Amino acid sequence: xxxxxxxxxxxxxxxxxxxxxxxxxxxxxxxxxxxxxxxxxxxxxxxxxxxxxxxxxxxxxxxxxxxxxxxxxxxxxxxxxxxxxxxxxxxxxxxxxxxxxxxxxxxxxxxxxxxxxxxxxxxxxxxxxxxxxxxxxxxxxxxxxxxxxxxxxxxxxxxxxxxxxxxxxxxxxxxxxxxxxxxxxxxxxxxxxxxxxxxxxxxxxxxxxxxxxxxxxxxxxxxxxxxxxxxxxxxxxxxxxxxxxxxxxxxxxxxxxxxxxxxxxxxxxxxxxxxxxxxxxxxxxxxxxxxxxxxxxxxxxxxxxxxxxxxxxxxxxxxxxxxxxxxxxxxxxxxxxxxxxxxxxxxxxxxxxxxxxxxxxxxxxxxxxxxxxxxxxxxxxxxxxxxxxxxxxxxxxxxxxxxxxxxxxxxxxxxxxxxxxxxxxxxxxxxxxxxxxxxxxxxxxxxxxxxxxxxxxxxxxxxxxxxxxxxxxxxxxxxxxxxxxxxxxxxxxxxxxxxxxxxxxxxxxxxxxxxxxxxxxxxxxxxxxxxxxxxxxxxxxxxxxxxxxxxxxxxxxxxxxxxxxxxxxxxxxxxxxxxxxxxxxxxxxxxxxxxxxxxxxxxxxxxxxxxxxxxxxxxxxx
Amino acid sequence: xxxxxxxxxxxxxxxxxxxxxxxxxxxxxxxxxxxxxxxxxxxxxxxxxxxxxxxxxxxxxxxxxxxxxxxxxxxxxxxxxxxxxxxxxxxxxxxxxxxxxxxxxxxxxxxxxxxxxxxxxxxxxxxxxxxxxxxxxxxxxxxxxxxxxxxxxxxxxxxxxxxxxxxxxxxxxxxxxxxxxxxxxxxxxxxxxxxxxxxxxxxxxxxxxxxxxxxxxxxxxxxxxxxxxxxxxxxxxxxxxxxxxxxxxxxxxxxxxxxxxxxxxxxxxxxxxxxxxxxxxxxxxxxxxxxxxxxxxxxxxxxxxxxxxxxxxxxxxx
Numbered sequence: 001x002x003x004x005x006x007x008x009x010x011x012x013x014x015x016x017x018x019x020x021x022x023x024x025x026x027x028x029x030x031x032x033x034x035x036x037x038x039x040x041x042x043x044x045x046x047x048x049x050x051x052x053x054x055x056x057x058x059x060x061x062x063x064x065x066x067x068x069x070x071x072x073x074x075x076x077x078x079x080x081x082x083x084x085x086x087x088x089x090x091x092x093x094x095x096x097x098x099x100x101x102x103x104x105x106x107x108x109x110x111x112x113x114x115x116x117x118x119x120x121x122x123x124x125x126x127x128x129x130x131x132x133x134x135x136x137x138x139x140x141x142x143x144x145x146x147x148x149x150x151x152x153x154x155x156x157x158x159x160x161x162x163x164x165x166x167x168x169x170x171x172x173x174x175x176x177x178x179x180x181x182x183x184x185x186x187x188x189x190x191x192x193x194x195x196x197x198x199x200x201x202x203x204x205x206x207x208x209x210x211x212x213x214x215x216x217x218x219x220x221x222x223x224x225x226x227x228x229x230x231x232x233x234x235x236x237x238x239x240x241x242x243x244x245x246x247x248x249x250x251x252x253x254x255x256x257x258x259x260x261x262x263x264x265x266x267x268x269x270x271x272x273x274x275x276x277x278x279x280x281x282x283x284x285x286x287x288x289x290x291x292x293x294x295x296x297x298x299x300x301x302x303x304x305x306x307x308x309x310x311x312x313x314x315x316x317x318x319x320x321x322x323x324x325x326x327x328x329x330x331x332x333x334x335x336x337x338x339x340x341x342x343x344x345x346x347x348x349x350x351x352x353x354x355x356x357x358x359x360x361x362x363x364x365x366x367x368x369x370x371x372x373x374x375x376x377x378x379x380x381x382x383x384x385x386x387x388x389x390x391x392x393x394x395x396x397x398x399x400x401x402x403x404x405x406x407x408x409x410x411x412x413x414x415x416x417x418x419x420x421x422x423x424x425x426x427x428x429x430x431x432x433x434x435x436x437x438x439x440x441x442x443x444x445x446x447x448x449x450x451x452x453x454x455x456x457x458x459x460x461x462x463x464x465x466x467x468x469x470x471x472x473x474x475x476x477x478x479x480x481x482x483x484x485x486x487x488x489x490x491x492x493x494x495x496x497x498x499x500x501x502x503x504x505x506x507x508x509x510x511x512x513x514x515x516x517x518x519x520x521x522x523x524x525x526x527x528x529x530x531x532x533x534x535x536x537x538x539x540x541x542x543x544x545x546x547x548x549x550x551x552x553x554x555x556x557x558x559x560x561x562x563x564x565x566x567x568x569x570x571x572x573x574x575x576x577x578x579x580x581x582x583x584x585x586x587x588x589x590x591x592x593x594x595x596x597x598x599x600x601x602x603x604x605x606x607x608x609x610x611x612x613x614x615x616x617x618x619x620x621x622x
Numbered sequence: 623x624x625x626x627x628x629x630x631x632x633x634x635x636x637x638x639x640x641x642x643x644x645x646x647x648x649x650x651x652x653x654x655x656x657x658x659x660x661x662x663x664x665x666x667x668x669x670x671x672x673x674x675x676x677x678x679x680x681x682x683x684x685x686x687x688x689x690x691x692x693x694x695x696x697x698x699x700x701x702x703x704x705x706x707x708x709x710x711x712x713x714x715x716x717x718x719x720x721x722x723x724x725x726x727x728x729x730x731x732x733x734x735x736x737x738x739x740x741x742x743x744x745x746x747x748x749x750x751x752x753x754x755x756x757x758x759x760x761x762x763x764x765x766x767x768x769x770x771x772x773x774x775x776x777x778x779x780x781x782x783x784x785x786x787x788x789x790x791x792x793x794x795x796x797x798x799x800x801x802x803x804x805x806x807x808x809x810x811x812x813x814x815x816x817x818x819x820x821x822x823x824x825x826x827x828x829x830x831x832x833x834x835x836x837x838x839x840x841x842x843x844x845x846x847x848x849x850x851x852x853x854x855x856x857x858x859x860x861x862x863x864x865x866x867x868x869x870x871x872x873x874x875x876x877x878x879x880x881x882x883x884x885x886x887x888x889x890x891x892x893x894x895x896x897x898x899x900x901x902x903x904x905x906x907x908x909x910x911x912x913x914x915x916x917x918x919x920x921x922x923x924x925x926x927x928x929x930x931x932x933x934x935x936x937x938x939x940x
Binding site: 126455456459460462463464465466467468469470471474475478510511513514515517518520521522524525528529532536557558561562563564565566567568569570571572573575576577581584585588 | 766767769770771773774777778781782785818819821822825826828829830832833834836837840841863864866867870871873874875876877878879880881882884885886887889890893894897
């Protein structure tokens, strides 16, 4: 008699049911869809839905349905990829820049399945297609910033050493030229600059001193900027929750970002593309309304607008100093918190020592005076003009807070007065990530064609199917009845791997499919070990049922040792692998774990079911 | 009904007698592989070297193979041509001679040259963009690959030492490294492209190879405990007992990888190739290398006895 306790059968049944339940979402097709998301200041509502539907009807683009989802986005499902593209074009034309219009894949998994967390596997860029971005550092802007910063340093040096100057300006030829006041000694200024900026080339001519930043240094600055951006983008992408992002440097000033499984281009783009900077500026006295209406801007001032609307329904104007006290570059960290003093959400900021020094210098002289924080966002835009793409950048500058300097500030201080915790954390996130050394623009953006992905899916599935068929075929011929048992165990194994990968949210890549195929190949090992052992015990003259029990018993130890070591290789791949390789490693590891269970426990259960009750079992088909 | 067998169960091949020959052959193969890696080097893919990628747009949908042939004829051998984005776009990847290919200017000029070279009759290619993939990323990847290898070796050593004994661990590691080396050597020797998936394939070969070896060792351990026989005989018996399992498992594993090779498409071919080779070598080495090594290291029954008792017994002696 073979023993196999009831609860173990129960476990098998539960495993089978759960595996079925959680792998079945992969069977549901996905609808091509267009997703409309609200941008800053706009709203997705029933009116918008009507507008979109009307626009689609006008452009005579057929669509299946449109709905506003729980996430507040409008989802327009279409019947085909073709319709999807046309629909997105039509909607984009209709809505303009107030909304983000993106191609997406809408799930058709029934709600009750989604409710228990059953979802299809993420497919990698190579399988589903995905988003491919190429971002380029805005070289001009980065260099301009650097020159401006150098000019500022020179001004400070001259002032501190009491050398009068009339102007310190960056020139187009890549130098920064200081024009000294009459009677000042250019040689002294030259010595001063040469001492403080040893790597720069300093020349004096007449009453001007020019400083040239060496090309190597500019190149290095750009390289560093890209490197910093890659780190920043990494952080941002992590917050996007993409499973296997690929961020690669490309060339001198570009970064390639691949977001597999992400069809929500808009969301990714908004998070990746927004470059937020903070600028701390002093408030200039004067009537800002006059400045706005009559153009009466004081020479040292510049007109900005606050986020809040005034009584006239327009943003409140404010005059700020042209000089920036500290900017995002000097920002080391930013975190959101609830400030108990002001009772408002706040962002706690830490500056670099240079920024901190500047903040200290300014605030110590301006205690009791207001200081403003300008939040500027660069939004890359693409417009079609006469059929040609025209790229531009909209700079959105907003004064997000005007606060009175309560006391002398140092490196650490807080910006209070943010509207909500969400805004505080959003801002802190963008600040943290957004201490960008150089602004970046999208120069290339692409959705990897689903056709190529579909082709890869087909290939991968075919490979898995055939590897399965080969293995099953062999087992059926070679082990007969036990071959059937093995096949059932293998099928459950496959189901479990798929279910686990779906449930745990791993991304399936083409190598991942290969990993599943390989899992089939490797997991047969456990079954072969058992079956061979049973045969061996039979040959030694054990009665069939005893042989089965012995076979399973003795093979189990070997299986554990062999599989655990093999798993180490999978773990190494997972730990050190990148991108698609992780998918391969995951499939391998999960496959090994489930194959141990199915081979040792499940197949034993089936064997017991078949042979366990027979009192006079003379032979078994193995 | 008699069981259906490929292998006679009463096989009693004296593998140990062949141990000098088999270890010699294994050593020779390793030397050849090392030589190939050392002198010829790998044909690293863009993943590792960095290089130039050029995006091309064709007037009409181009035949990828035709473009590849055309590029080959125009002095760009080994250019990777793959469909990218819409049906009219192709991505051509090149490995430049200067591995640390310079700035954007250089890439741009290469891009133009490639576009001209890749144009088909009546279907000109237009350069969409060109770029240089940094060698930095590749170096990092290679570094990670080495770390992964180290991790696996140390992990194996620790696990097998704990579950078996250090002689088993050393023999298993050397066997596994032998397999990896031969796989890698094959890629160096043939000049087949070595990309990330091949690296994954080779690492999974380590898993496969150790699996195979452990199964044999497991039986060795069992037999050492149960049999009264000299080590050579125990090893021989263990190999013979597990022989049919070894062959069947490898055969089935080979079948599944063959399916990958045949149906998985080009991007999986390198991986499948490394695995097919790895399975073959791993199987043979678990028979012809692992056990002879164990013999050579002087494994004995005592190695598998609990150690503490020996020490105590020794201590008790006057």
